[in-house]
Amino acid sequence: MASKVFINLPVSDVERSKAFYTSLGWTLNPAFSDEKAGSLEVSDSIYVMILSHEHYRQFTDKQIADTSATSGVINALSVDDPEEVDAFLDRALAAGAVEGKPQDYGFMRTRTFSDPDGHAWEVFWMDPIASSGDWEAVQEKYPQAPPVPS
Incomplete structure (x- = not known):
């Protein structure tokens, strides 16, 4: 592995x-x-x-993507608590990143940014209950969260 x-x-x-x-x-x-x-x-x-x-x-024979016009990957990094999402984005934005679309489902928060070359990054926090896959417990703790697909 x-x-x-x-x-x-x-x-x-x-x-x-x-x-x-x-x-x-x-x-x-x-x-x-x-x-x-x-x-x-x-x-x-x-x-x-x-x-x-x-x-x-x-390392490749392929054309390098124009990340200002196309998306090939979103690099996602998890953090240990929801406050770290904002702290990380604050550093990225201060360094010149461009913020993308944030999402907040209660049990999971994400904020996204593009680096100076347009590479997409996502910083997210997920409640350990959601990480466990116990969606009934998630719905109980976060009743406002959208239903999780089965």
């Missing part, structure tokens, strides 16, 4: 992206960073690799 996640993102300006992501509180690993790439540690098991377009093309 996989033990770590590496998200590889093509970026138009590596230095700008390094500044953006480190302002979120992520740690830049200088051993795997230079003018063409940056390695950022999000957690003990999640890493984001930011790669210049030229460097990114070494």
Whole structure:
């Protein structure tokens, strides 16, 4: 089974992206960073690799998506409490992110943003009751929540 996640993102300006992501509180690993790439540690098991377009093309024959016009993925990160959702977004917006559509179902809160290159991110909190899959308990605790599909 996989033990770590590496998200590889093509970026138009590596230095700008390094500044953006480190302002979120992520740690830049200088051993795997230079003018063409940056390695950022999000957690003990999640890493984001930011790669210049030229460097990114070494790993794929496909065209690099224009993220201002298309969406190919939303990178979602969970946090431990609902207040962290807002704190994280505050840091992202202060660093130049563009906020997307928030959602609040009571048992789950999300806020989304796009980084300077248009890559989509979602920060969410989910009540442990919902994480357990006990939807009857969720409906009992959050009667205003939309019904969960069966």
